[in-house]
Amino acid sequence: MSEQSPPPPQPSPPLPPFASPASRDRFEALVAEAEAVSVDGWDFSWLEGRATEQRPSWGYARAMADRLREARAALDIQTGGGEVLAAAPKLPPVTVATESWPPNIARATALLHPLGAVVVADADEPPLPFGDGAFDLVVSRHPVTTWWEEIARVLAPGGTYFSQQVGPASVFELVEYFLGPQPPEVRGARDPEDARAAAEAAGLDVVGLRPERLRTEFFDIGAVVYFLRKVIWMVPGFTVEQYRPQLAALHRKIEEEGPFLAHTTRFLIEARKPL
Structure with a gap:
């Protein structure tokens, strides 16, 4: 019996349009920074100036x-x-x-x-x-x-x-943004x-x-990525690659409308x- 070829990889969903090339560059830089930082421990000081929680x-x-x-x-x-x-x-x-x-x-x-x-x-x-x-x-x-x-x-x-x-x-405003109504x-x-x-x-x-x-605000998309990497039960299995289109859309929303409120x-x- 001949071996079947594995199915071809599915293309990633296209990213939503950015407001400008500069906005795309900011998105990529913020996401890369938030992906690289350690999320060990229970210290949220990295979010200072990027998110607030009452x-x-x-x-x-x-x-x-x-x-x-x-x-x-x-x-x-x-x-x-x-x-x-x-x-x-x-x-x-x-x-x-x-x-x-x-x-x-x-x-x-x-x-x-x-x-x-x-x-x-x-x-x-x-x-x-x-x-x-x-x-x-x-x-x-x-x-x-x-x-x-x-x-x-x-x-x-x-x-x-x-x-x-x-x-x-x-923080279900954020959870349901990614996962839909619960x-x-x-x-x-x-x-x-x-x-x-x-x-x-x-x-x-x-x-x-x-x-x-209590009121919680995220001022940039990097703060969202860091938060979801650290508080792993919010969006189980969260990765940037899986949710890149939603992250890009949320980045544009924050840039145009201000902090994401949860x-x-x-x-x-x-x-x-x-x-």
Whole structure:
């Protein structure tokens, strides 16, 4: 039997027209720059001057630091590169952070070990690699998944879970620009009331729950590319080549109409384990 020839490669969709050759050159330069920069860690300083995100009114880092100051043993779940935890002025005598992504594990270790915190490589799946009642404070900023039963297990009686989380349909103006309208079950995922119910089902008392919707702006197409490379669950499998026509059209839209506006959703949840 003769071998079949592979199908010929499909041509890439044509790019939309640019306003000018200079606009095309700016597009290519911005995209190339954003593709080349490292997206390790959870530091978004590269976006300074290129994108803005309104901050929640509660000031998570400051509020977390206040709780760390009073704790004896604390756990930071999904610490990323350890940047948020490292910014706290004082860490408890026992401070542990977990992370699953190898580049972030290395960054967090380098940042947190000099401060006396231990970084544990963890798959972000149950069970947490700690004994029952090991911590009087567990914190987490923007966890991908919250394993409520495990949090309840590792908290000591009277201990607190304190977390800022991504809410429903966050930055979906950008998500739906690339992926099209999302179904209600996707738009409604990560509802704060679902978090309350899950925490209570795990035996915790929710003592605070605050949602906010916040303004986010992207000033150039490089900021969009960097954001989607870094926050990989927004447009799963995102690559510049796959979405080049949409990126080019969005580049022209930003140049002609101004920053691309989206809205971030966040909620703050605090739950305690009964004595």
